Amino acid sequence: MPFPRSLGLVGLLFAATALAQTQDAERPDPDPAAAMPQPEKRPEVVEEPQSGSSEPVTTESRATTAQPLADEEPAPVSALDDPNVEVHPGDVSAGQGKAAVCAACHGADGNSIDPQYPKLAGMPERYIARQLALFKTGERPNPIMQSFAAPLSAQDMRDIGAFFASQQALPGVADDTAIADGPNEGARFYEVGETLFRAGDRTRGIPACMACHGPDGAGNPGPAYPSLAGQHAQYTATKLQMFRDGDGYGEGESENLVMVQVAANLTDEEIQSLATYVEGLHAVADEAPASDEPQIEAAAAPAGGTGISEATPETDFTGAQTSDAAAEEVRENQEEAREDAEDAEPGPEGN
Helix, strand or coil: CCHHHHHHHHHHHHHHHHHHHHHHHHCCCCCHHHHCCCCCCCCCCEECCCCCCCCCEEHHHHHHCCCCCCCCCCCCCCCCCCCCCCCCCCCHHHHHHHHHHHHHHHCCCCCCCCCCCCCCCCCCHHHHHHHHHHHHHCCCCCHHHHHHHCCCCHHHHHHHHHHHHCCCCCCCCCCCCECCCCCCCCCEHHHHHHHHHHHCEHHHCECCCHHHHCCCCCCECCCCECCCCCCCHHHHHHHHHHHHCCCCCCCHHHCCHHHHHHHCCCCHHHHHHHHHHHHHEECHHHCCCCCCCCCCCCCCEECCCCCCCCCCCEECCCCCEECHHHHHHHHHHHHHHHHHHHHCCCCCCCC
Protein backbone atom coordinates (compact mmCIF):
# COMPACT_ATOMS: atom_id res chain seq x y z
CA MET A 1 0.00 0.00 0.00
CA PRO A 2 1.39 3.38 -0.85
CA PHE A 3 2.60 5.33 2.20
CA PRO A 4 0.29 8.34 1.80
CA ARG A 5 -2.80 6.14 1.80
CA SER A 6 -1.67 4.26 4.95
CA LEU A 7 -1.07 7.49 6.72
CA GLY A 8 -4.57 8.66 5.89
CA LEU A 9 -6.16 5.48 7.34
CA VAL A 10 -4.27 5.87 10.60
CA GLY A 11 -5.43 9.44 10.93
CA LEU A 12 -9.02 8.35 10.35
CA LEU A 13 -8.79 5.75 13.14
CA PHE A 14 -7.44 8.33 15.61
CA ALA A 15 -10.28 10.70 14.77
CA ALA A 16 -12.93 7.99 15.30
CA THR A 17 -11.46 7.00 18.68
CA ALA A 18 -11.42 10.60 19.92
CA LEU A 19 -15.04 11.10 18.87
CA ALA A 20 -16.14 7.99 20.76
CA GLN A 21 -14.40 9.11 23.99
CA THR A 22 -16.04 12.52 23.78
CA GLN A 23 -19.54 10.99 23.54
CA ASP A 24 -18.89 8.70 26.57
CA ALA A 25 -17.81 11.64 28.70
CA GLU A 26 -20.99 13.59 27.90
CA ARG A 27 -23.33 10.59 28.77
CA PRO A 28 -24.53 10.63 32.56
CA ASP A 29 -23.50 7.77 34.94
CA PRO A 30 -26.18 5.09 35.39
CA ASP A 31 -28.04 4.91 38.85
CA PRO A 32 -26.87 1.75 40.69
CA ALA A 33 -30.21 1.43 42.45
CA ALA A 34 -32.03 1.53 39.16
CA ALA A 35 -30.08 -1.49 38.01
CA MET A 36 -31.28 -3.54 41.09
CA PRO A 37 -34.57 -5.43 40.83
CA GLN A 38 -37.42 -3.58 42.55
CA PRO A 39 -39.95 -5.44 44.74
CA GLU A 40 -43.45 -5.67 43.56
CA LYS A 41 -45.50 -2.82 45.00
CA ARG A 42 -48.60 -4.07 46.76
CA PRO A 43 -51.82 -2.15 46.45
CA GLU A 44 -52.50 0.25 49.33
CA VAL A 45 -55.17 -0.99 51.75
CA VAL A 46 -57.56 1.58 53.07
CA GLU A 47 -59.47 0.83 56.31
CA GLU A 48 -62.43 2.53 57.88
CA PRO A 49 -61.54 5.60 59.92
CA GLN A 50 -61.34 5.14 63.71
CA SER A 51 -63.81 6.80 66.00
CA GLY A 52 -63.02 10.46 66.52
CA SER A 53 -60.98 10.69 63.28
CA SER A 54 -62.15 11.81 59.83
CA GLU A 55 -59.12 10.48 57.94
CA PRO A 56 -58.88 6.90 56.69
CA VAL A 57 -56.17 4.68 58.14
CA THR A 58 -53.82 3.18 55.55
CA THR A 59 -51.28 0.42 55.89
CA GLU A 60 -48.53 2.98 55.41
CA SER A 61 -49.73 5.28 58.20
CA ARG A 62 -50.41 2.32 60.48
CA ALA A 63 -46.87 1.08 60.06
CA THR A 64 -45.34 4.42 60.99
CA THR A 65 -47.70 5.47 63.82
CA ALA A 66 -47.61 3.69 67.25
CA GLN A 67 -50.96 3.26 68.91
CA PRO A 68 -50.59 3.28 72.77
CA LEU A 69 -52.57 0.66 74.70
CA ALA A 70 -55.08 1.87 77.22
CA ASP A 71 -54.02 1.43 80.90
CA GLU A 72 -55.77 -1.45 82.59
CA GLU A 73 -57.50 -0.75 85.90
CA PRO A 74 -55.77 -2.34 88.91
CA ALA A 75 -57.31 -5.39 90.50
CA PRO A 76 -59.71 -4.51 93.34
CA VAL A 77 -58.35 -4.98 96.89
CA SER A 78 -60.66 -5.54 99.85
CA ALA A 79 -59.57 -3.71 102.99
CA LEU A 80 -59.83 -5.43 106.36
CA ASP A 81 -62.62 -3.10 107.42
CA ASP A 82 -64.40 -3.21 104.09
CA PRO A 83 -68.14 -3.30 104.88
CA ASN A 84 -68.65 -5.53 101.87
CA VAL A 85 -66.47 -8.25 103.41
CA GLU A 86 -68.73 -10.29 105.67
CA VAL A 87 -67.03 -11.32 108.92
CA HIS A 88 -68.69 -13.52 111.51
CA PRO A 89 -67.89 -13.94 115.19
CA GLY A 90 -64.87 -16.16 115.63
CA ASP A 91 -65.09 -19.95 115.75
CA VAL A 92 -63.07 -21.49 118.59
CA SER A 93 -62.50 -24.83 116.85
CA ALA A 94 -61.36 -23.20 113.62
CA GLY A 95 -59.21 -20.76 115.56
CA GLN A 96 -57.42 -23.53 117.42
CA GLY A 97 -56.04 -24.94 114.20
CA LYS A 98 -55.13 -21.52 112.82
CA ALA A 99 -53.41 -20.56 116.10
CA ALA A 100 -51.12 -23.60 116.06
CA VAL A 101 -48.30 -21.54 114.58
CA CYS A 102 -48.61 -19.07 117.50
CA ALA A 103 -47.68 -21.75 120.05
CA ALA A 104 -43.93 -21.43 119.47
CA CYS A 105 -43.84 -18.00 121.15
CA HIS A 106 -47.18 -17.58 122.94
CA GLY A 107 -47.78 -21.13 124.14
CA ALA A 108 -50.31 -23.68 122.92
CA ASP A 109 -52.96 -22.27 125.28
CA GLY A 110 -51.81 -18.66 125.07
CA ASN A 111 -49.69 -18.78 128.25
CA SER A 112 -46.20 -17.92 127.04
CA ILE A 113 -43.18 -18.97 129.05
CA ASP A 114 -40.70 -16.40 127.77
CA PRO A 115 -41.66 -13.04 129.38
CA GLN A 116 -40.70 -11.08 126.26
CA TYR A 117 -43.74 -12.60 124.51
CA PRO A 118 -47.17 -11.61 125.88
CA LYS A 119 -49.73 -14.01 127.20
CA LEU A 120 -52.73 -14.15 124.87
CA ALA A 121 -54.94 -16.40 126.98
CA GLY A 122 -58.07 -14.59 128.09
CA MET A 123 -57.62 -11.67 125.69
CA PRO A 124 -60.90 -10.43 124.15
CA GLU A 125 -61.53 -11.80 120.67
CA ARG A 126 -61.91 -8.40 119.02
CA TYR A 127 -58.73 -7.09 120.66
CA ILE A 128 -56.63 -9.88 119.16
CA ALA A 129 -58.27 -9.47 115.75
CA ARG A 130 -57.62 -5.73 115.82
CA GLN A 131 -53.94 -6.15 116.75
CA LEU A 132 -53.42 -8.71 113.99
CA ALA A 133 -54.94 -6.26 111.51
CA LEU A 134 -52.55 -3.53 112.69
CA PHE A 135 -49.60 -5.91 112.36
CA LYS A 136 -50.70 -6.81 108.82
CA THR A 137 -50.92 -3.19 107.65
CA GLY A 138 -47.69 -2.25 109.43
CA GLU A 139 -49.42 0.32 111.64
CA ARG A 140 -48.10 -1.62 114.61
CA PRO A 141 -44.48 -2.20 113.55
CA ASN A 142 -43.18 -5.69 114.22
CA PRO A 143 -41.46 -7.55 111.38
CA ILE A 144 -42.03 -10.97 112.97
CA MET A 145 -45.73 -10.48 113.60
CA GLN A 146 -46.26 -8.77 110.25
CA SER A 147 -45.00 -11.87 108.43
CA PHE A 148 -47.39 -14.09 110.39
CA ALA A 149 -50.37 -11.75 109.95
CA ALA A 150 -49.83 -11.10 106.23
CA PRO A 151 -51.72 -14.17 104.90
CA LEU A 152 -54.58 -13.92 107.42
CA SER A 153 -58.06 -12.81 106.40
CA ALA A 154 -60.34 -10.83 108.67
CA GLN A 155 -62.24 -14.01 109.49
CA ASP A 156 -59.00 -15.84 110.33
CA MET A 157 -58.17 -13.09 112.82
CA ARG A 158 -61.57 -13.40 114.51
CA ASP A 159 -61.23 -17.18 114.72
CA ILE A 160 -57.77 -16.93 116.30
CA GLY A 161 -59.07 -14.32 118.72
CA ALA A 162 -62.00 -16.53 119.70
CA PHE A 163 -59.66 -19.41 120.53
CA PHE A 164 -57.37 -17.39 122.80
CA ALA A 165 -60.36 -15.68 124.43
CA SER A 166 -61.61 -19.12 125.47
CA GLN A 167 -58.35 -19.88 127.32
CA GLN A 168 -57.49 -18.86 130.87
CA ALA A 169 -54.42 -16.83 131.74
CA LEU A 170 -52.24 -18.28 134.47
CA PRO A 171 -51.38 -15.71 137.18
CA GLY A 172 -47.84 -14.91 138.15
CA VAL A 173 -46.44 -13.68 141.46
CA ALA A 174 -46.40 -10.02 142.49
CA ASP A 175 -43.35 -8.53 144.17
CA ASP A 176 -44.28 -7.79 147.81
CA THR A 177 -40.86 -6.76 149.08
CA ALA A 178 -40.67 -3.52 151.08
CA ILE A 179 -39.49 -0.35 149.33
CA ALA A 180 -36.29 0.78 151.06
CA ASP A 181 -36.30 4.49 150.26
CA GLY A 182 -37.97 7.25 148.30
CA PRO A 183 -41.48 8.70 148.55
CA ASN A 184 -42.99 5.21 148.92
CA GLU A 185 -40.56 4.00 151.58
CA GLY A 186 -41.93 1.17 153.69
CA ALA A 187 -44.73 0.22 151.28
CA ARG A 188 -44.80 -3.13 149.58
CA PHE A 189 -43.57 -2.84 146.05
CA TYR A 190 -46.83 -3.94 144.41
CA GLU A 191 -48.92 -1.54 146.51
CA VAL A 192 -47.81 1.54 144.56
CA GLY A 193 -49.13 -0.05 141.38
CA GLU A 194 -52.26 -1.30 143.11
CA THR A 195 -53.19 2.25 144.12
CA LEU A 196 -52.78 3.51 140.56
CA PHE A 197 -54.63 0.52 139.12
CA ARG A 198 -57.67 1.03 141.35
CA ALA A 199 -57.72 4.76 142.05
CA GLY A 200 -55.33 6.48 139.64
CA ASP A 201 -53.89 9.88 140.57
CA ARG A 202 -56.24 12.77 139.94
CA THR A 203 -53.61 15.40 140.69
CA ARG A 204 -51.49 14.19 137.77
CA GLY A 205 -54.36 13.32 135.47
CA ILE A 206 -53.80 9.56 135.68
CA PRO A 207 -57.08 7.60 135.52
CA ALA A 208 -57.57 4.29 137.28
CA CYS A 209 -56.48 1.38 135.10
CA MET A 210 -59.51 -0.67 136.13
CA ALA A 211 -61.81 1.90 134.53
CA CYS A 212 -60.97 0.34 131.15
CA HIS A 213 -59.37 -2.99 132.01
CA GLY A 214 -61.82 -4.04 134.72
CA PRO A 215 -61.39 -4.45 138.50
CA ASP A 216 -59.96 -7.94 138.01
CA GLY A 217 -57.92 -6.98 134.93
CA ALA A 218 -59.98 -9.17 132.58
CA GLY A 219 -60.29 -6.43 129.95
CA ASN A 220 -63.39 -5.29 128.12
CA PRO A 221 -64.63 -7.20 125.05
CA GLY A 222 -66.85 -4.31 123.89
CA PRO A 223 -64.34 -1.57 123.05
CA ALA A 224 -61.67 -4.29 122.81
CA TYR A 225 -59.55 -3.32 125.82
CA PRO A 226 -56.99 -6.03 126.57
CA SER A 227 -56.83 -8.29 129.58
CA LEU A 228 -53.96 -7.48 131.96
CA ALA A 229 -54.39 -10.09 134.69
CA GLY A 230 -51.44 -12.47 134.85
CA GLN A 231 -49.47 -10.69 132.10
CA HIS A 232 -45.69 -10.89 132.34
CA ALA A 233 -44.33 -7.94 134.29
CA GLN A 234 -41.43 -7.56 131.84
CA TYR A 235 -43.76 -7.24 128.85
CA THR A 236 -46.14 -4.83 130.64
CA ALA A 237 -43.28 -2.60 131.79
CA THR A 238 -41.80 -2.51 128.28
CA LYS A 239 -45.12 -1.41 126.78
CA LEU A 240 -45.73 1.24 129.45
CA GLN A 241 -42.27 2.70 128.83
CA MET A 242 -43.01 2.73 125.11
CA PHE A 243 -46.28 4.61 125.71
CA ARG A 244 -44.54 7.05 128.07
CA ASP A 245 -42.03 7.82 125.32
CA GLY A 246 -44.93 8.81 123.05
CA ASP A 247 -44.91 5.70 120.87
CA GLY A 248 -48.58 4.96 120.36
CA TYR A 249 -48.82 2.48 117.50
CA GLY A 250 -51.49 2.95 114.85
CA GLU A 251 -52.36 5.75 112.44
CA GLY A 252 -55.24 8.21 112.44
CA GLU A 253 -58.20 6.86 114.37
CA SER A 254 -56.28 3.68 115.10
CA GLU A 255 -53.52 5.48 117.01
CA ASN A 256 -53.37 4.56 120.69
CA LEU A 257 -53.33 8.06 122.11
CA VAL A 258 -55.16 7.06 125.30
CA MET A 259 -52.27 5.03 126.66
CA VAL A 260 -49.74 7.65 125.56
CA GLN A 261 -51.56 10.23 127.67
CA VAL A 262 -52.05 7.86 130.63
CA ALA A 263 -48.40 6.81 130.82
CA ALA A 264 -46.90 10.24 130.18
CA ASN A 265 -46.51 11.09 133.89
CA LEU A 266 -45.61 7.66 135.30
CA THR A 267 -42.27 7.26 137.06
CA ASP A 268 -40.00 4.25 136.56
CA GLU A 269 -40.95 2.93 139.99
CA GLU A 270 -44.65 3.27 139.22
CA ILE A 271 -44.28 1.47 135.91
CA GLN A 272 -42.42 -1.43 137.51
CA SER A 273 -44.90 -1.58 140.39
CA LEU A 274 -47.91 -1.57 138.08
CA ALA A 275 -46.32 -4.31 135.99
CA THR A 276 -45.70 -6.61 138.95
CA TYR A 277 -49.15 -5.91 140.40
CA VAL A 278 -51.02 -6.97 137.24
CA GLU A 279 -48.79 -10.05 136.90
CA GLY A 280 -50.11 -11.30 140.23
CA LEU A 281 -53.65 -10.06 139.62
CA HIS A 282 -56.26 -12.80 139.30
CA ALA A 283 -59.85 -13.49 140.21
CA VAL A 284 -60.23 -15.01 143.66
CA ALA A 285 -62.78 -17.45 142.26
CA ASP A 286 -59.89 -19.04 140.32
CA GLU A 287 -58.28 -20.19 143.57
CA ALA A 288 -59.24 -23.35 145.43
CA PRO A 289 -60.36 -22.74 149.05
CA ALA A 290 -57.70 -23.59 151.61
CA SER A 291 -60.31 -25.17 153.90
CA ASP A 292 -64.02 -25.84 154.20
CA GLU A 293 -64.50 -22.64 156.20
CA PRO A 294 -66.51 -19.86 154.53
CA GLN A 295 -64.37 -17.54 152.44
CA ILE A 296 -65.00 -13.83 151.96
CA GLU A 297 -65.53 -13.01 148.29
CA ALA A 298 -63.05 -10.59 146.71
CA ALA A 299 -62.88 -9.17 143.24
CA ALA A 300 -59.20 -9.78 142.63
CA ALA A 301 -55.93 -10.21 144.45
CA PRO A 302 -52.30 -10.08 143.45
CA ALA A 303 -50.37 -13.25 144.11
CA GLY A 304 -47.30 -13.30 146.31
CA GLY A 305 -48.51 -13.05 149.88
CA THR A 306 -51.83 -11.32 149.18
CA GLY A 307 -54.09 -14.19 148.18
CA ILE A 308 -56.29 -16.35 150.40
CA SER A 309 -54.50 -17.11 153.67
CA GLU A 310 -55.09 -19.99 156.04
CA ALA A 311 -56.89 -17.67 158.42
CA THR A 312 -60.13 -16.00 157.44
CA PRO A 313 -59.02 -13.11 155.21
CA GLU A 314 -60.14 -9.55 155.52
CA THR A 315 -61.04 -7.21 152.67
CA ASP A 316 -60.22 -3.55 152.32
CA PHE A 317 -62.11 -0.88 150.37
CA THR A 318 -60.54 -1.98 147.10
CA GLY A 319 -62.06 -5.46 147.31
CA ALA A 320 -58.63 -7.09 147.24
CA GLN A 321 -57.76 -9.54 149.96
CA THR A 322 -54.96 -8.61 152.34
CA SER A 323 -52.57 -10.50 154.58
CA ASP A 324 -53.13 -10.90 158.34
CA ALA A 325 -50.77 -8.07 159.27
CA ALA A 326 -52.36 -5.67 156.83
CA ALA A 327 -55.85 -6.68 157.95
CA GLU A 328 -54.90 -5.96 161.57
CA GLU A 329 -53.64 -2.52 160.56
CA VAL A 330 -56.93 -1.81 158.77
CA ARG A 331 -58.91 -2.76 161.90
CA GLU A 332 -56.75 -0.54 164.12
CA ASN A 333 -57.17 2.45 161.80
CA GLN A 334 -60.93 1.96 161.66
CA GLU A 335 -61.14 1.70 165.47
CA GLU A 336 -59.10 4.88 165.95
CA ALA A 337 -61.31 6.74 163.49
CA ARG A 338 -64.44 5.71 165.39
CA GLU A 339 -62.94 6.77 168.75
CA ASP A 340 -61.93 10.16 167.34
CA ALA A 341 -65.45 10.70 166.00
CA GLU A 342 -67.04 9.82 169.36
CA ASP A 343 -64.70 12.08 171.38
CA ALA A 344 -65.15 15.08 169.12
CA GLU A 345 -67.68 17.68 170.43
CA PRO A 346 -69.18 20.28 168.07
CA GLY A 347 -67.92 23.80 168.78
CA PRO A 348 -69.90 27.02 168.64
CA GLU A 349 -69.50 27.22 164.91
CA GLY A 350 -70.20 23.51 164.36
CA ASN A 351 -67.92 21.05 162.50
